[in-house]
Amino acid sequence: MPQDDFELIRRTSNQMKYSKGETIYKQGAKSNSLLFLHKGIVKFCYQSTDGRNIITTIVKGPKLLGGANLFFKEINIFSVVALEDCEICHIDTRALRTVAVKHGEYMLAMFDQTLSTFQPAIFNFISLAHKQVYGRIADVLIYLWENIYSDGEYSFNLTRKEISEFAACSHENVINTLSKLNKEGVIALNGRNIEIVDIEKLREISKIG
Amino acid sequence: MPQDDFELIRRTSNQMKYSKGETIYKQGAKSNSLLFLHKGIVKFCYQSTDGRNIITTIVKGPKLLGGANLFFKEINIFSVVALEDCEICHIDTRALRTVAVKHGEYMLAMFDQTLSTFQPAIFNFISLAHKQVYGRIADVLIYLWENIYSDGEYSFNLTRKEISEFAACSHENVINTLSKLNKEGVIALNGRNIEIVDIEKLREISKIG
């Protein structure tokens, strides 16, 4: 990328820190920036008219987040909220667009990243469409273990309510299901912390539904 | 676009006709083509391990379908099946990629189209996540009316089973809900044909859930 193109991006970008719990994008708000999540974990939430939340996906940096507003659209479809302290770079959409159009390979890379952020969300939704809670919770746990907490850099800190929003069920149901999985020796509960003991069994449960 | 780039695309493309019911892409198969749907209606299906289907979205041409395999990935995540006779152009992924990288504005346009195909699917999933069947069916009907059957070019021809796969419920439940909506005067049933009588009421139902 030529120096002046790079310079345009750099000049219009804006490095920020967010604390755990802070809202980075708010659903419905206008936005003319993309996010590059250097470090940290964020959730994508959707709040419906009746006030219920669902978490569409949870991602960990480093990752480009163009998905909050489905890329070059102006209105944020989802809220993006920090689950851990985050370092985020806001990139001006117009500047990026200008540069990326000139350099198709960057556009392609962005395209790829955006879709890879959404793919798990779509599988999560499919799971939700024809599995019952038992299997959905298994799916959520497997996803989190493989993608978010795999390297031990962060420890599990989702509330029961957040799990329920991810699995699209009531928080009581999450509690019952977790304690059932605990009794069966598939996971080990220790306060808010959840450890997977028998990943194969969990995959089996996910498969059956 | 320079003549030789255009020529590369043209030479590697392949115009096809598909009849109603034919499978264009099969889930799990390798693919190195994108589809341009000139004319017709297709559904995106996902079949899970237990043999159950869900329809993630239904789209009408003209439209670029890069979403079957989430664009430049090789394996089809979904099946694409013709719901009406279709005219489809297969575009070689590698050729397109080569050309599009050189011309970022085409890449951007493709990106945009792909995301716009997925956006309704995501909203459908969200609907599914926290509405009950009554509201979900309302959503499905509204979506179909606004996007597929709006111009009267095609008439409604989904089976009850297909509606149930779109709304992720049992086909009996679709039947009950439709006949309930019929009695309430919101829609008019006439064999397989469904007409929306009171769109405002339907939106109300969709809102409540």
Next chain:
DNA sequence: CGCGAGCTTGACGTTGTTCAACTAGAGTGG
């Protein structure tokens, strides 16, 4: 006329939500 696919209806049992009550830990202020 008979067959099969899709449609319809009702009964029944399971799943999951809602509600209410209770517990535990963390933060606050007297």
Next chain:
DNA sequence: CCACTCTAGTTGAACAACGTCAAGCTCGCG
């Protein structure tokens, strides 16, 4: 240092929603 309150977690009971099953129906087609 102890009440107080607030939040998160937990449990169980009652109820509604939904899927499954079984039976009968209609229509188009051989």
